[in-house]
Amino acid sequence: MQLSRRQMIFGAGALACVIPRVSWAAGGADGLIAALSGDVSYVVADLASGKILGARNAEKAMPPASTVKAITSLYALETLGGGYRFxxxxxxxxxxxxxxxxxxxxxxxxxxxxxxxxxxxxxxxxxxxxxxxxxxxxxxxxxxxxxxxxxxxxxxxxxxxxxxxxxxxxxxxxxxxFEWRRAGxxxxxxxxxxxxxxxxxxxxxEVALANRKSPLFTYANSGGKEHWTVAASGLNKHGSxxxxxxxxxxxxxxxxxxxxxxxxxxxxxxxxxxxxxxxxxxxxxxSEPLGVILRGMMKYSTNVTAEAVGMTTSTARGAPAGRGQSGASMGQWLAARMGGSGARFADHSGLGAESRISAQEMVRALAQLGPGMGLRDLMKGFDLRDDAGRKMQNQTLQIEAKTGTLNFASSLAGYMTGRNGRQLVFAIMTADMNQRRRTAGQETPTGSREWIRRSKILQSRLLERWSAL
Missing domain, CATH: 3.50.80.20 (D-Ala-D-Ala carboxypeptidase C, peptidase S13)
Structure with a gap:
C-alpha cells in the first residue's frame, strides 16, 4: 500500500508534517484491512516532533466509541484540575x-x-x-x-x-x-x-418473572417505582x-x-x-481526586463517570451542560484549543454512535494536549493480540491506550514506545456503520463479536509494524 504525499497541519502554532510514502508487504495488516467490512482509518506520528509516519483515511470522521473518554479527560483536567473532588x-x-x-x-x-x-x-x-x-x-x-x-x-x-x-x-x-435463584x-x-x-x-x-421467550426484559416507570419483568426462560439456576x-x-x-x-x-x-x-x-x-477517578474511568470505561465528569466540566465553564449540549460544548472547547476542529460529540463517553472525530484530530489532541496534562499516565497498558485474537504472552512493547468498542465499531488511541525508544502517538478507528444501523437495539448482534475480534487483531498488527518506525 502506498500513502499519498500531502501536507497535514497540526493546528495554529503547532506542528506541520508531511505524510511519507510507505510500502508494506502484501498480507498481514493489509489483508486484515481488506477483509474487514466498513471503514478503516489511522494515523501514527512521532510524539516529539509531530511528524506523521503513517496514515490511512486520516481526515475521515469516524465514531470514536470510548476513545472519546481521552478527550473528556483532557477537557476536565484543564478546567477542574487533577485534584478536584466531588x-x-x-x-x-x-x-x-x-x-x-x-x-x-x-x-x-x-x-x-x-x-x-x-x-x-x-x-x-x-x-x-x-x-x-x-x-x-x-x-x-x-x-x-x-x-x-x-x-x-x-x-x-x-x-x-x-x-x-x-x-x-x-x-x-x-x-x-438484580439476583435470581431457582427455588424448587x-x-x-x-x-x-x-x-x-x-x-x-x-x-x-422491583422485578417479576414472565412466562415468555422474548423480550428478555421489559421496563416501565410509574408510581415512583421502576418495574422490570424478565423472561424466565432466559435465566439459569442462579445468577445476577x-x-x-x-x-x-x-x-x-x-x-x-x-x-x-x-x-x-x-x-x-x-x-x-x-x-x-x-x-x-x-x-x-x-470523592477521590479527579485524576484517580479518570484513571478508573479509563481502566473500566465507565460511561456514567465520563458523562458526570464532562457535564461537571461544562457547568464549571458556564457552557451548556445538558445531555447532547455538553458534548457540543466539549467540541467547541477542542476546536478553540486546536485552532479548529471538525470533531462533534454527542456525549462524553462515546456510547452514542453519533459522535465523530478523525484519526488525525485524535492524534493532534493526544500529541498537543496530552503530555502537559499527564494523559498517558491515566491510560492502561494495552495487550496485543495474536492472529487468533488471544492476548499475546510475554509482550515487550510498551503501549498505553484507550480502547473503544460498539457493535461493529472498534477504536484504539494512545501512546507507544517503539523498539528503538522512539515515542509514538496513534489513533486507529474502524467502523461498519451499515451493519450497525441494521442491528440497532440489539445487545450482541450476530457477527459483531467476530468483526470486533478481527478489528482488534488488525490494531495489534499495525502497532507491531509501527514499533519499528
Missing part, C-alpha cells in the same frame, strides 16, 4: 436541638460518579454519631448539580447497565443489583443496592446482573433512608427537591 453532603435547614433537627434534612449530590452504598452507609453512621436522632421536617433529596437525563444514548437495549440515567446523584453508577419449582428474585459492606434492599425498583436506574434521586434517597434506619435514625419518606436550599452541612463525603 462532594456529597447532608445539609440541615434548621438547628439541631435535643438530638432533633428542627427543619429539613437534605441529601445533596455533587455529581460524584463514584458514590457507593458504602459511602452512604458511612455518612449515615457519621450523622448518627453526631447525636442526631430525629428530624422534625422533611427528608429531601437534591440531584440538581447536573441536568437530569433518563439515559446516556437512545439506541441501546433498555436493560444494559452501562446506559443509566444521569443526575447530580449517582449511586453505584446508577445501577441496581419457582424462583427467588430480589433487587438491592449492593456494596461491599452494606446491602440494603432497593424499594424503588446490574440493571440501569432511571430515577436516581429516588433510588439514592431510598437507600440512605434504609441505612439511616439501621443507625437508629428514622427519616420520613424521601422527596425530590428542585432548588437547593441553604443550610448547615452536617456530614460531607468527598
Amino acid at each position: 462532594a456529597t453532603r447532608l445539609i440541615a435547614t434548621g438547628p439541631v436541638s435535643g438530638g432533633v433537627l428542627q427543619g429539613d434534612l437534605v441529601l445533596a449530590g455533587g455529581g460524584d460518579p463514584t458514590l457507593t452504598t458504602d459511602d452512604l452507609g458511612d455518612m449515615a453512621a457519621q450523622l448518627a454519631a453526631s447525636g442526631l436522632r430525629g428530624v422534625s421536617g422533611r427528608f429531601l433529596v437534591w440531584g440538581g448539580a447536573l441536568p437530569y437525563a433518563p439515559e446516556i444514548a437512545g439506541d441501546q437495549p433498555i436493560h444494559v447497565g452501562y446506559n443509566p440515567a444521569i443526575s447530580g446523584l449517582i449511586l453505584n453508577f446508577n445501577r441496581v443489583h 419449582k419457582g424462583w427467588q428474585v430480589g433487587m438491592d443496592a449492593r456494596g461491599e459492606r452494606f446491602q440494603p434492599k432497593a424499594f424503588t425498583a 446482573r446490574w440493571l440501569p436506574v432511571r430515577n436516581p434521586d429516588a433510588y439514592a434517597g431510598d437507600v440512605f433512608q434504609t441505612l439511616a434506619r439501621a443507625q437508629g435514625l428514622a427519616l420520613p419518606a424521601p422527596r425530590s427537591l428542585r432548588d437547593m436550599p441553604g443550610g448547615t452541612v452536617l456530614v460531607e463525603h468527598r
Whole structure:
C-alpha cells in the first residue's frame, strides 16, 4: 500500500508534517484491512516532533466509541484540575436541638460518579454519631448539580447497565443489583443496592418473572417505582446482573433512608427537591481526586463517570451542560484549543454512535494536549493480540491506550514506545456503520463479536509494524 504525499497541519502554532510514502508487504495488516467490512482509518506520528509516519483515511470522521473518554479527560483536567473532588453532603435547614433537627434534612449530590452504598452507609453512621436522632421536617433529596437525563444514548437495549440515567446523584453508577435463584419449582428474585459492606434492599425498583421467550426484559416507570419483568426462560439456576436506574434521586434517597434506619435514625419518606436550599452541612463525603477517578474511568470505561465528569466540566465553564449540549460544548472547547476542529460529540463517553472525530484530530489532541496534562499516565497498558485474537504472552512493547468498542465499531488511541525508544502517538478507528444501523437495539448482534475480534487483531498488527518506525 502506498500513502499519498500531502501536507497535514497540526493546528495554529503547532506542528506541520508531511505524510511519507510507505510500502508494506502484501498480507498481514493489509489483508486484515481488506477483509474487514466498513471503514478503516489511522494515523501514527512521532510524539516529539509531530511528524506523521503513517496514515490511512486520516481526515475521515469516524465514531470514536470510548476513545472519546481521552478527550473528556483532557477537557476536565484543564478546567477542574487533577485534584478536584466531588462532594456529597447532608445539609440541615434548621438547628439541631435535643438530638432533633428542627427543619429539613437534605441529601445533596455533587455529581460524584463514584458514590457507593458504602459511602452512604458511612455518612449515615457519621450523622448518627453526631447525636442526631430525629428530624422534625422533611427528608429531601437534591440531584440538581447536573441536568437530569433518563439515559446516556437512545439506541441501546433498555436493560444494559452501562446506559443509566444521569443526575447530580449517582449511586453505584446508577445501577441496581438484580439476583435470581431457582427455588424448587419457582424462583427467588430480589433487587438491592449492593456494596461491599452494606446491602440494603432497593424499594424503588422491583422485578417479576414472565412466562415468555422474548423480550428478555421489559421496563416501565410509574408510581415512583421502576418495574422490570424478565423472561424466565432466559435465566439459569442462579445468577445476577446490574440493571440501569432511571430515577436516581429516588433510588439514592431510598437507600440512605434504609441505612439511616439501621443507625437508629428514622427519616420520613424521601422527596425530590428542585432548588437547593441553604443550610448547615452536617456530614460531607468527598470523592477521590479527579485524576484517580479518570484513571478508573479509563481502566473500566465507565460511561456514567465520563458523562458526570464532562457535564461537571461544562457547568464549571458556564457552557451548556445538558445531555447532547455538553458534548457540543466539549467540541467547541477542542476546536478553540486546536485552532479548529471538525470533531462533534454527542456525549462524553462515546456510547452514542453519533459522535465523530478523525484519526488525525485524535492524534493532534493526544500529541498537543496530552503530555502537559499527564494523559498517558491515566491510560492502561494495552495487550496485543495474536492472529487468533488471544492476548499475546510475554509482550515487550510498551503501549498505553484507550480502547473503544460498539457493535461493529472498534477504536484504539494512545501512546507507544517503539523498539528503538522512539515515542509514538496513534489513533486507529474502524467502523461498519451499515451493519450497525441494521442491528440497532440489539445487545450482541450476530457477527459483531467476530468483526470486533478481527478489528482488534488488525490494531495489534499495525502497532507491531509501527514499533519499528
